[in-house]
Amino acid sequence: MTKESAYVTLLTNESYLPGALTLGQKLKELKTVYKLAILIDASALSPSSVDLLKTVYDDIIPIDDKVINAPLDKLVERLGRSELSITFTKVLLWNQSKYDTLVYLDSDTLPLASLDHLFEEYKDLPAHQIVASPDSGWPDIFNSGVFVLKPDEEVFGKLLDFTTAENNTFDGADQGLLNEFFNLASKGTNWIKLPYIYNVTPNFTNAYQYYPALTRFFDDIKLLHFIGSTKPWHSGDVLSADFDNFHQYWWGDFNKFYANDAELKAKLLSLPKGEAYNLKFDKYSNKWDAEDAGSHFQSELSSATHSQAPIFPWEHKEERTPTRSFDPHPAPAEEASSGDKSKVEEGLRENIESLSKTKLDTGVKSPPLSKSYGFDKESKDFNPDKSLDEVSKLPLKFLTKNQAKKEEDK
Structure with missing residues (x-):
């Protein structure tokens, strides 16, 4: 029997539900011929939220919280983001043996064009390799928000063992883990580079983008990835969206899919704004975030842009008193007698x-x-x-x- 292929995403709490629903609806609008699958932590979602997902996704795959094995001490030390431990559940993607090829998309991504051709291009991808775009923050590693993989029992077993190994992730989260396993350990031979246009992470307010190149290749962008603590749906409406980071594109699609149901739209936009707010341990504050420790989400970046602490050397300006001044009425070069x-x-x-x-x-x-x-x-x-x-x-x-x-x- 020939195995099917599918797009797959991950949802472990209510706060990303608007993103997951919009992502699924967008893939359908782009007329994908492949199935839509989603891994969910059902214990963190309400029954009504699960029912909403069933109206969009073809395959709802429950996960067990026992598989959350990320080393919390390393997360706190490196990122101050203990809630990211749940992202280690991406390892379960290699255990979905009923699928031949999977294109994984984070739930805070938004395709701007069809990605169906990726399934055909990488149908012969070896199980020990991964296809992903370079991360704009450090191009020698890949961003783990979009990648193509082949589910495989042997690779899954090795990944599970790797999650408990020493020095298994340089950032304490899934991106460091997957890069250590597929990229760094093999000196890059197991990572096939996907063009950056398949995973564009704007984030201008954090100086995370090469703007001239973005302008040059903008029309070629296949997918936007809204990285960072503040997601498009946290704004509450399109007028409050972060236009510098292209949040208006997400709002355009969200309003298109859910504008006719005012009650549902209001419910989706009133969900708790935070990553893993329901976990049993305290959330540590990321040093890049603007909020105080314990808060669920970062205040809008747009309101803090001008008060942001200096980052680059030339931004650390010194206020100096002039060491010399000029006579307001200077004498002529050749004075009269x-x-x-x-x-x-x-x-x-x-x-x-x-x-x-x-x-x-x-x-x-x-x-x-x-x-x-x-x-x-x-x-x-x-x-x-x-x-x-x-x-x-x-x-x-x-x-x-x-x-x-x-x-x-x-």
Whole structure:
């Protein structure tokens, strides 16, 4: 009997339910010919939520919380995110032997184009290899939010053993685990690189994206992955969405699929906002998050963008007091002699006094200024003394002209 292939995602709590439902609906809208499967922790979901998933997914696969084997001490030490231990359940994907090929998608992803061709392209993928896109934060490792795999009993057994081994994950979560197993241990030979356009993680507010390349290849993007603590549905509506990280694309599809059911839409958007809020241990705060320890979700990044702590060296600015200042009235390059200065000052005083004595109300005006300003019209030579004398009369000229205009206006 020929085995089927399927898209598969993972849901371990109510907070990601809007994402899982939108993801499934989007794959159907893109007219996939493959089944939709979802691994769920039924103990963390309400019966009504499970029923909602059944309307979208063809195969609901329950998981047992006993398989959550992530080393909590390492999670706390490396990420401060003990709730990510539940993501080790991705190991169970290799135990789904009823499927031939699986394309795994995190529930906070959104396909923008059909991905069905991946099943055909990797139908002969060896079970010991994985197909995934490089992570933009460190391209020598792959991002574990999107990958193609072949379920296999032997590989599954080795992965289970690996989850309890020493130094099995460099980040304490599934991405570190899968990279250690498929990538680093084999020096990259077991990882087949999928183009980055299949797993684009914007996250501009955390300086996580190469914007010029994003602009160049934007039309080719196959899938968006909304990484980080704040998901599109945490905004509450599209107007409050983080447009810098393309949350509006998710909202466009969510509203398309659920706008006609106002009651259901309101219910989905009022679910608890947090990862593994129902687990039996305290949630530690990620050092990159803005919330205080114990809170369920990060406040909107958009409201904190401008108050974000400096990251790059050039952002650590120092406030320094100027070590020198400039005279607001700098002296000319070649100063006039003290005698010349006195002559100008004396001329100015005389002109101002003369202006105050002029009887402007009788129409008497001050003598007009020469327009030569020190130039002899006949010889074309410059006379400095004459120039100083003419310049000293300028205030009188302007004041007289202004006052005379006012008299004419009357």
